[in-house]
């Protein structure tokens with residue numbers, strides 16, 4: 001999983017807890033386990049004695065929360081956020097949770113996803129006198145709540161939720177309750193769990209495991225959960241739409257130990273590997289996967305093909321983030337620093353190199369060349385996603401169409417460009433069957449827009465792809 005250098009980045013991870021005296025500390029642990037979903041900023045807001053207070057900053061969770069910071073965040077409820085900046089850019093002011101104070105009380109907001117009509121709404125709100133503190137589309141939601149004339153806070157939230165479009169998993173904290181909402185298509189995962197008498201909500205179930213919480217259920221698309229002293233109440237703010245959960249969550253983003261909408265991610269990836277082996281066999285000596293996300297796929301490929309799995313590539317976990325390096329040359333150097341071939345394993349071997357996706361092609365070309373430099377005699381590249389031909393508008397930074405190598409070239413052209421002996425992508429049908437969602441729709445409840453260009457929602461006039469090329 002080489003998100004930063006590949007140009008395919010998850011936007012955010014969110015975590016919330018209600019009813020535990022160590023809420024901020026547990027949120028810290030939860031965010032730590034969601035760190036793979038965003039490394040540019042982190043924040044926590046806790047509710048204590050009728051008020052909200054928070055801490056946030058740029059960087060990794062462990063950088064932002066030094067000793068003592070967490071002790072200051074008291075209270076039995078908290079929400080937290082890890083951010084990869086897509087819409088709005090990466091400044092400090094855009095790090096979440098966003099905290100708003102008004103005469104009627106304070107609220108904190110954490111968002112995973114991307115609103116496709118944010119610019120339209122923002123222009124309309126500015127026309128009505130709103131002033132925005134951030135360039136993040138998340139703030140639009142807070143303004144919509146505050147402007148609502150509905151009689152109760154829950155009705156105000158529902159009215160605001162019904163006006164926004166695109167992908168959103170929201171956590172909102174007030175002194176009185178924790179609210180969780182998922183967009184009507186359910187692009188992003190959002191799960192509810194229990195820790196004793198406390199409730200937890202998180203982008204991925206790995207955050208439950210780390211704090212010892214048990215999984216209860218998914219937050220349903222179009223559902224608003226209200227968690228308070230009275231327990232959990234469920235309301236709907238939108239009619240049920242066909243589910244469109246992001247395919248890349250299974251293929252690439254989520255941690256292998258997470259369950260995404262009931263399916264274990266490692267198992268899904270292993271099945272992708274098995275299917276790839278059937279669809280695109282290779283005459284080779286070893287199978288290796290690009291760490292981390294493609295290890296499970298490589299294990300599946302090896303199992304189905306009978307070719308032994310080997311650790312042919314090692315990830316160096318202690319190098320700095322490469323996406324702050326703007327030029328292509330430095331980005332390529334970044335690949336080299338992040339990954340090393342294991343010479344003793346690949347030298348003299350015909351290698352099947354399994355990866356999850358090809359975005360710009362830069363990373364694949366570097367890895368193929370590294371394997372050859374380490375003595376591999378053949379490199380056969382197998383990809384566990386169909387070709388990415390369209391940008392994402394739902395919170396994943398997949399680059400613009402011009403930069404997507406598969407949007408503009410045939411598989412054979414890509415093979416030549418990355419210097420592989422052979423190249424194959426999994427078929428769309430194979431991908432859907434391997435992930436194995438029980439959904440009966442032709443898309444099996446998955447979003448396929450970056451492979452097909454068929455977007456499940458209207459794209460607002462000013463919708464922009466989640467484009468923050470660094």
Ligand code: SF4
Pocket residue numbers: 187245246247248249391392393394395396398447448449450451
């Ligand atoms: S367009 Fe692709 S990356 Fe974006 S939500 Fe859909 S499947 Fe995920």
